[in-house]
Amino acid sequence: MxxxxxxxxxxxxxxxxxxxxxxxxxxxxxFAVALNFDVVPKSRWLETPLKTGDEIEIITPRQGx
Amino acid sequence: xxxxxxxxxxxxxxxxxxxxxxxxIMQQAIRASGAEIVTVSLRRESAGGKAxxxxxxxxxxxxxxxxxxxxGCRSVREAVTTAKLARELFGTPWVxxxxxxxNDTLQPDVVGLVEAASILIKDGFEVFPYCxxxxxxxxxxxxxxxxxxxxxxxxxxxxxxxxxxDALNLLRDRLPDITLVVDAGLGAPSHAAEALELGYxxxxxNTAIAKAADPVAMAAAFKAGVEAGRTAFEAGLMExxxxxxxxxxxxxxxxWHAVS
Numbered sequence: 001m002x003x004x005x006x007x008x009x010x011x012x013x014x015x016x017x018x019x020x021x022x023x024x025x026x027x028x029x030x031f032a033v034a035l036n037f038d039v040v041p042k043s044r045w046l047e048t049p050l051k052t053g054d055e056i057e058i059i060t061p062r063q064g065x
Numbered sequence: 066x067x068x069x070x071x072x073x074x075x076x077x078x079x080x081x082x083x084x085x086x087x088x089x090i091m092q093q094a095i096r097a098s099g100a101e102i103v104t105v106s107l108r109r110e111s112a113g114g115k116a117x118x119x120x121x122x123x124x125x126x127x128x129x130x131x132x133x134x135x136x137g138c139r140s141v142r143e144a145v146t147t148a149k150l151a152r153e154l155f156g157t158p159w160v161x162x163x164x165x166x167x168n169d170t171l172q173p174d175v176v177g178l179v180e181a182a183s184i185l186i187k188d189g190f191e192v193f194p195y196c197x198x199x200x201x202x203x204x205x206x207x208x209x210x211x212x213x214x215x216x217x218x219x220x221x222x223x224x225x226x227x228x229x230x231d232a233l234n235l236l237r238d239r240l241p242d243i244t245l246v247v248d249a250g251l252g253a254p255s256h257a258a259e260a261l262e263l264g265y266x267x268x269x270x271n272t273a274i275a276k277a278a279d280p281v282a283m284a285a286a287f288k289a290g291v292e293a294g295r296t297a298f299e300a301g302l303m304e305x306x307x308x309x310x311x312x313x314x315x316x317x318x319x320x321w322h323a324v325s
Contacts, residue, residue: 001172005112006109006111007109021253024112024113025112025113026106026110026113026114027113027115027307028110028114028115028117028118029118030117030118030154031110031154032107032119032150032151032153032154033148034146034150037142037146038146039149039150039152039153041148041153042153045152057109057146057150058109058110059107059108059109059110059117059150059154060093060107060108060109060110060114060116060117060118060120060121060154060156061105061106061107061117061120061121061124061133061155062105062106062107062116062117062120062137063081063082063083063084063085063091063106063120064081064082064083064104064105064106064107064133064134065081065082065083065104065106065134065136065221065270065271065272
């Protein structure tokens with residue numbers, strides 16, 4: 001199905017947030033996920049389903065002022 | 066000591082983590098500044114990327130308190146979601162709240178700022194709002210529950226120092242119980258000293274240190290400037306006056322005659 005990840009369209013097979021992170025090869029440990037502007041806590045990545053058109057943001061700590 | 070939302074700190078300098086020539090110099094400059102609170106941001110991680118992990122380990126080595134920002138957010142919705150992502154990622158209720166109205170000046174959207182602050186405080190956040198020197202806006206932020214208010218000195222990264230000195234004075238006078246931080250626009254240690262002399266509780270800066278020819282030395286200079294300004298404020302500055310007043314005693318001046 002087609003979803004938006006960090007502003008870019010992606011064709012994915014994954015049906016959950018956790019599966020998506022594996023499918024896209026996210027290996028780091030420090031990131032957070034928002035699904036359609038709602039934060040998905042790490043404890044719910046496995047059980048949170050994805051559907052066509054979802055907007056997913058995957059963010060990490062960066063330099064800031 | 067200075068208190069932010071019930072937590073005590075000894076340094077009155079809050080420092081940013083961006084724009085340094087290298088990660089090693091960032092760490093050295095932060096240590097040299099004596100800052101105990103460091104701002105960080107949240108950015109998208111590319112697929113397979115580990116940039117966030119690398120940066121986070123550098124910050125953790127410093128043993129500082131992290132203040133995540135919502136830099137770049139242009140709407141209430143973006144800022145609120147970014148703050149919630151920061152809470153999830155860093156496990157802190159603290160957020161430096163920025164809602165930006167204009168790209169060229171990075172002028173805060175004060176209307177959106179008050180709305181976002183109100184939403185976040187109801188959700189348990191402890192908000193450090195980046196705002197202008199406008200007293201009405203600061204009062205609305207306090208009404209919303211902000212215990213800290215952070216007016217700019219000048220536009221972010223402009224190094225111009227305090228432009229609206231009278232307005233900042235008025236804020237200090239009208240909000241005696243609020244922790245006030247001058248955030249953004251400071252370019253020199255003397256600017257930081259001036260903010261502390263005005264009775265501001267602290268300053269937050271980044272570019273003036275990170276973009277100096279020697280960021281580590283400049284961090285030390287800002288530390289000294291902040292300490293001098295605070296000591297001067299506590300010592301009680303004399304009032305300015307319009308005419309000269311001799312410091313050397315007049316009585317006994319050689320050849321002196323009491324004539325006008």
